[in-house]
Amino acid sequence: MSDSISRRQAFKSVAKQARFLLVLPVVQTLLSAFAPACAATTTARPKGEEMNLDDIPGTLDPYRLPRHIVPNRYEIRLEPDLVTATFAGKETIALTVTQATSAIILNAVDLAIASATLEGSSSKRLEATITLDDLMQRCHLTFPQSITPGEWRLHLNFQGKLNDQLRGFYRSTYKDTAGVTHTMAATQFEATDARRAFPCWDEPDFKAVFATTLVTDPGLTAVSNTFIASESSEAGRKVVRFADSIKMSTYLVAFIVGEIEATAPRFVGKTPLRLWTVPGKQPLTPFGHEIAAASLKFFEDYYGIPYPGGKLDLLAIPDFASGAMENLGAITYRETALLVDRQSATHGELERVADVVAHENAHMWFGDLVTMSWWNGLWLNEAFATFMEMLAVDAWKPEWKRWDSFGISRAAAFSVDGLHSTRPIEYPVQAPKDADAMFDVLTYEKGASVLRMLEQHIGPTVFRDGVRDYLRAHAYGNADTNDLWVSLGKIAKQPVPELMNGWIFQPGFPLVTATVSPSSGLTIKQQRFSYLSDEESRSSQDQRWQIPLQIRVTTSGKTNSSRMLLTEKEATIPLPHDWESILLNEGGHGFYRVRYASELLDRLLNTGIDRLAVTERFNLINDAWATTVAGLMSFTDYLDLTARFTTEQDKNVWAVLLDSFSILNRIITEEDRPALEAFVRGRVGPAVAALGWVPRNGESEGTKQLRGELIGAQGKLGNDPAIQRRAAELYGAYRLDAAAVDPNIVPSLVAILAHMGDATRYEEFHQRFRTAATPQEERRYLFSLAAFRPKALLERTLARTISGDIRTQDAPFLVSAVLGNIYGRELAWAFVKTNWEKMDHLFPKQGLRRMCGGIVSLATPELERDVRDFFTTRKIDLGGKTVEQYLEHLRIMVNMRERDGIILRQYLQDNREKKPV
Numbered sequence: 001m002s003d004s005i006s007r008r009q010a011f012k013s014v015a016k017q018a019r020f021l022l023v024l025p026v027v028q029t030l031l032s033a034f035a036p037a038c039a040a041t042t043t044a045r046p047k048g049e050e051m052n053l054d055d056i057p058g059t060l061d062p063y064r065l066p067r068h069i070v071p072n073r074y075e076i077r078l079e080p081d082l083v084t085a086t087f088a089g090k091e092t093i094a095l096t097v098t099q100a101t102s103a104i105i106l107n108a109v110d111l112a113i114a115s116a117t118l119e120g121s122s123s124k125r126l127e128a129t130i131t132l133d134d135l136m137q138r139c140h141l142t143f144p145q146s147i148t149p150g151e152w153r154l155h156l157n158f159q160g161k162l163n164d165q166l167r168g169f170y171r172s173t174y175k176d177t178a179g180v181t182h183t184m185a186a187t188q189f190e191a192t193d194a195r196r197a198f199p200c201w202d203e204p205d206f207k208a209v210f211a212t213t214l215v216t217d218p219g220l221t222a223v224s225n226t227f228i229a230s231e232s233s234e235a236g237r238k239v240v241r242f243a244d245s246i247k248m249s250t251y252l253v254a255f256i257v258g259e260i261e262a263t264a265p266r267f268v269g270k271t272p273l274r275l276w277t278v279p280g281k282q283p284l285t286p287f288g289h290e291i292a293a294a295s296l297k298f299f300e301d302y303y304g305i306p307y308p309g310g311k312l313d314l315l316a317i318p319d320f321a322s323g324a325m326e327n328l329g330a331i332t333y334r335e336t337a338l339l340v341d342r343q344s345a346t347h348g349e350l351e352r353v354a355d356v357v358a359h360e361n362a363h364m365w366f367g368d369l370v371t372m373s374w375w376n377g378l379w380l381n382e383a384f385a386t387f388m389e390m391l392a393v394d395a396w397k398p399e400w401k402r403w404d405s406f407g408i409s410r411a412a413a414f415s416v417d418g419l420h421s422t423r424p425i426e427y428p429v430q431a432p433k434d435a436d437a438m439f440d441v442l443t444y445e446k447g448a449s450v451l452r453m454l455e456q457h458i459g460p461t462v463f464r465d466g467v468r469d470y471l472r473a474h475a476y477g478n479a480d481t482n483d484l485w486v487s488l489g490k491i492a493k494q495p496v497p498e499l500m501n502g503w504i505f506q507p508g509f510p511l512v513t514a515t516v517s518p519s520s521g522l523t524i525k526q527q528r529f530s531y532l533s534d535e536e537s538r539s540s541q542d543q544r545w546q547i548p549l550q551i552r553v554t555t556s557g558k559t560n561s562s563r564m565l566l567t568e569k570e571a572t573i574p575l576p577h578d579w580e581s582i583l584l585n586e587g588g589h590g591f592y593r594v595r596y597a598s599e600l601l602d603r604l605l606n607t608g609i610d611r612l613a614v615t616e617r618f619n620l621i622n623d624a625w626a627t628t629v630a631g632l633m634s635f636t637d638y639l640d641l642t643a644r645f646t647t648e649q650d651k652n653v654w655a656v657l658l659d660s661f662s663i664l665n666r667i668i669t670e671e672d673r674p675a676l677e678a679f680v681r682g683r684v685g686p687a688v689a690a691l692g693w694v695p696r697n698g699e700s701e702g703t704k705q706l707r708g709e710l711i712g713a714q715g716k717l718g719n720d721p722a723i724q725r726r727a728a729e730l731y732g733a734y735r736l737d738a739a740a741v742d743p744n745i746v747p748s749l750v751a752i753l754a755h756m757g758d759a760t761r762y763e764e765f766h767q768r769f770r771t772a773a774t775p776q777e778e779r780r781y782l783f784s785l786a787a788f789r790p791k792a793l794l795e796r797t798l799a800r801t802i803s804g805d806i807r808t809q810d811a812p813f814l815v816s817a818v819l820g821n822i823y824g825r826e827l828a829w830a831f832v833k834t835n836w837e838k839m840d841h842l843f844p845k846q847g848l849r850r851m852c853g854g855i856v857s858l859a860t861p862e863l864e865r866d867v868r869d870f871f872t873t874r875k876i877d878l879g880g881k882t883v884e885q886y887l888e889h890l891r892i893m894v895n896m897r898e899r900d901g902i903i904l905r906q907y908l909q910d911n912r913e914k915k916p917v
């Protein structure tokens, strides 16, 4: 399509200019990388000057492979050895060569390639000289003669290691009930790690058919993307040959080998759907199986296209770096995201499983059938899957009110997108680490939020039909953002790019300020929202968006809703003379914040906030808090506003309030803490008293969840002794009989007891973590180890994160949790500094990146300086703008402390004198 080609060409021309600079370092890298990695290579070592790079048509872009050779089909045979943690591989790749060349470049890293031969129409085989470039993660094959355009078959033999970094083809271990350790092997290829398992054209638009064969011990089970075509035996080994896949990207290929067990298949149309676990965990599959079937059916109907694979397996892997991975037909999960016990789980834990399962199923179309052309378009996969997961879960359990809790996701996107160091949803990506850094709230949550805004603007049916058109037009191929706009615009019969490009290709989002005057009416103004006002924010003042505004005006008790598109900086709307109140962003779907002039806010509050919908209340308090952090609303006004919510019954609205209280807890001084605790008790106490400790008949899941959250906040942030005593009693009852207590309050009981706990309690919780019956229980007790207060206990927790005691999929998150504990943050920061190299080596990259997010809790000027020094002097790069974002976030926290500390202290003191608790 036109736009994608022009963007790609634009990128290439930049690379072309840089070519002169690039060639020399590449050749040097080839030479220096050769010796250690190529130990198994049998062919002679080439001299760098003999590599004629001009043989490779086009530009030698360091991150994109040349396009003159295209893979069509991979026949891959892998023989993993779980005992030695190695694998042997054989591969035949059918290629189309479009321009004569004597070199082939493809991706490979951490593989020893023993031989590479090329076979054409004649029987003569050409043997390649192999050079590995570890830095660029490439394999260069040079041939003694020119390869002519046409069809060729490339044969490769290689060896690799099953690594412990949870990427590529890796090893996962688990203990059975007798304490015996078992090993399995699994894969995680997205974004750019298929090249660690087999040499390949590891870019999403090199789609091909995959025919996989796995050779294993006879006692093991092998799963891949497709049905088993045949099973045989060779020299005492089991040979499992899988059917051909659809044409798809390398990052979607998957292999899983181990002692794993499956549920009986459940059929959705023609598709058998199974859930796989390690032995003993099958009882935890029914809930996941149910949402998997429901969402698969939902998507077949919504997309109007049958599921593109032959079968669908969902596999729980004991070690897994992310939440789940949408490998076509063989979706892999971390255990907490798939396996759950319906009886003992909280509503939040069930919702998490439902969300992730629906999300991955949505990807079978968005991502797998139609794939972004390159990583800059990742949002086309992830934002859509996030949006679709909401639709599917909402259709499955309307009573969960999933779109209400989507406010939390939108708020997470706002908090990063309010930074100067944010990025547009679609953003140029080159190096693999930058592709990895695209998996963030901007791609997922901001992307899904702007899709929701668009869907509400053009209407759900028109939106769905546009999506169907897009999927049909690009099935089995790749697409760019503009392709989506073309389809949506065609069906909507309106210019979608003009509306949407500002949201996708610009960083940040608008703050809409509403003022009113008797002469002119309502004036609305847009400007980019910013937490910190400095030079840069002034320069971004001219940014504009096309904002779909939905405005509700209440007049004499009647409401009148209207829609408009704000395209200019400012607009004025006449008002009826007897207007009572005005609400902007009615329904709450818009991706912008609203700031009301005080008269407007007073009128809105006086009409009764209980008359607002949940998302509208959510936005009201969330926007108020954000503008307070940005210094645009006074702290006193915000804290007074929170008093209006003491009778609030919605868990999402409360989540904003509680989050703001816990941020205050991070920025106040030690001596102000008792006053803050009293303030929290004053705000939360009435709601806890109204809800009680026991669910009432007919109560919603949301209310049960809210009870748990409020009790937790009152016991920890409020440090309320009565709540703490009751929590200890109930926990005792729960230990005797798990059914004695509603599951939704159990996490809070555990958290409160950890908060109050001593060494005995610590050992008890550590033991419970070790022997937990469900992944959720295991996680709960594991994270409780970060919530104790005594330093000696937190030191034990930190030590465990690098001792091999805790899975590396969880360890970085645990460190982050100790960083977030005000009693342990300095300790944790010192630990991170001391053990950085070890953690960098041990933890999955994604985990390390998330761990560093914990630094935003280090909200004192001294700690901030130290953090900044550390990241700068060590030149730590977490990909994309990650480090800049964390540091800016920390700056905002410290800035707030310096700016408002005295006002906050005064307010809390006055509050304490007014209402002693």
Ligand SMILES: [Zn+2]
Binding pocket: 326, 359, 363, 381, 382, 385
């Ligand atoms: Zn996804």
